[in-house]
Amino acid sequence: MSHDLAAKIADRSARVGVIGLGYVGLPLIHAFTSASFRCIGYDVDQTKVEQLSAGRSYIKHISSETVGEWIKKKQLDPTADMTRLNEADVLLICVPTPLNEARDPDLRYVEGTAHAIAKTLRAGQLVVLESTTYPTTTRDVLLPILEESGLTTGEDFFLAYSPEREDPGNPQFSAKNIPKVVGGIDEQSGELAAALYRHAIVEVVPVSSPEAAEACKILENTYRAVNIALVNELKVLFDRMGLDVWEVIDAAKTKPFGFQAFYPGPGLGGHCIPIDPFYLTWLARKQGLSTRFIELAGEVNRTMPEYVVLRLAEFLNDEAKPIRGSKICLLGMAYKKDVDDPRESPSFELLELLRERGADLTYNDPHIPTLPRMRHYDVPEMHSQELTPEFLADQDCVLIATDHSAYDYDHIVRHASLVLDTRNATKSVSNGREKIRKA
Structure with a gap:
């Protein structure tokens, strides 16, 4: 079985299945389609599947033009049908691994995906977990579920772990030019996974185990x-x-x-x-x-979001204003500059803390026009506000939470009454520095 799969990988006829079409899965598809592999994209979110099928991207650093080319050339076949998992020769698992309320690992998405694979697992397939997790997950969680199929790893199917290494918003690094660490559950699995990634990734770093x-x-x-x-x-x-x-x-x-x-x-x-x-x-x-x-x-x-709110309270207090009733505009809801990724962004914690204290809140983010639903927060329906001189002047304070390059900080400081800067974004602003505080 390993020889057949090795041959398919060598001549790039192996079909690469990517499970989870988000910020990890789509860049991975980009790397493999660029290396002339055909991909099947699996996701339980039918909306994502429909958008990709129509040639539309929902991730900023993967353009709709690129997705359209994948569809046109039949390099990508998006689907929400998990009974088709046996159509791929390789399955790369890129599903979320969050924490639960007790801040313990929540592997329900990995386990659910493993059960779905086990239902259709066939001889000759390679399964690689890419989701970030703790050591022993591949061997102690994934492997037993896959072997419920009746197939044996290292003989019938192959299993490895290769952690995703994405840096959204960094133009210097994409999935294909970041070295890939690979650890197989056995020697054959490791060799097959390494051979696959070598076609699409600049460098493969084999290690002794998952x-x-x-x-x-x-x-x-x-x-x-x-x-x-x-x-x-x-x-x-x-x-x-x-x-x-x-x-x-x-x-x-x-x-x-x-x-x-x-x-x-x-x-x-x-x-x-x-x-x-x-x-x-x-x-x-x-x-x-x-x-x-x-x-x-x-x-x-x-504790950092609480500290920022404390600094904001001190800043407003200097102007004889409480947080309650003050108009506060949050600049940036993405977790880092120049991306549209809100996952675990501290801006949502700031939003919740300020809502609890009665602030009159608005936000602006050029990459997130409408606030998305979040796993741990009750997010109100809000839309990004245009940073006109009138809007800025109407705010009691503008709080810079994410330092997007698109922001004109001179314009913001010129028209805002107060600016609380958590990112040192205003370091080059020379006029109006008396309005600025750091947090």
Whole structure:
């Protein structure tokens, strides 16, 4: 079986099935179609399937023109029919792995996908989990479900883990030019997965096991979360001392060795960094250990939206205004600049905290015209407001939560009464600096 699949991968006749057509799945399809593979895209969201079938993209960095070409050339066949999972030679799982209310791993999407695959799994298929998760998920969760099919891994079908590495909004890096770590459940599985990715990805980094690949992804994002927590904590201290943390970081990063710059913000966003460290702390608890350093970093980062609201209250208080009844405009609902991705964005936490305090809220985000439904927040129906001089002048405070490049910060500061800047976005603004506060 492995020889047949290896031959299909070698001549690119293998059909690549991608399960989950979101911010990970679509860029992966782009990488494989660019390498002359035909793809089947699976998603339970019929709306996504219909949009793709019509040649329309719903992700900013994948254009509708590109999707239209996939459909026209029959490089992509989108479907919501999971009984068709056996039509693909390779199945790449790109479904969400959120946290539950107790901040423990929620693998229901991975497990549900595994059960769907098991119903149609046939000999000769390769299954690769790409969703970020904790070490042992592939072996202890995915493998037993797939073997309910009666097939045996390493003989009838093949299984590997290869963590997604996406950086939305970064034009320098896309799915095809970010090295791909691959760990197979056995030697044949690892070799087949590595051979597949080598056709579409600039570099493949094989590791000894799925657990090593799973731990690699967790390490990458925990490293970032801990260092961001450090600068967030220093931001609070330096604010108290009257120091500008941004100036301090800019000075520190002139050192050509031993220092990497991380930047503070209103909280952590995106699917990975706010979530992955908690997968690790959960796993440590199962092993009877505590990860105090990581847990403390999580605690610091989770308090940042509250700190921003506190700074806003102080700022308004200087103008003899309370938060309740004040007109506050949030600038930026995406979790990072220049993307349309709202997942885990701290802006939604700010929105909820300010609503609880009675603020009269509006928002602007050039990439998110209407607020989407969110898993953990009761999001009101709101639409992005145009930043006219009249609108800005009518606000008691403009709160910069995401520093999109599209914003004209000189224009914003010129017409706004007060500006609370959580991203150092106004650093180049020279006129009206008396209106600006950092948070």
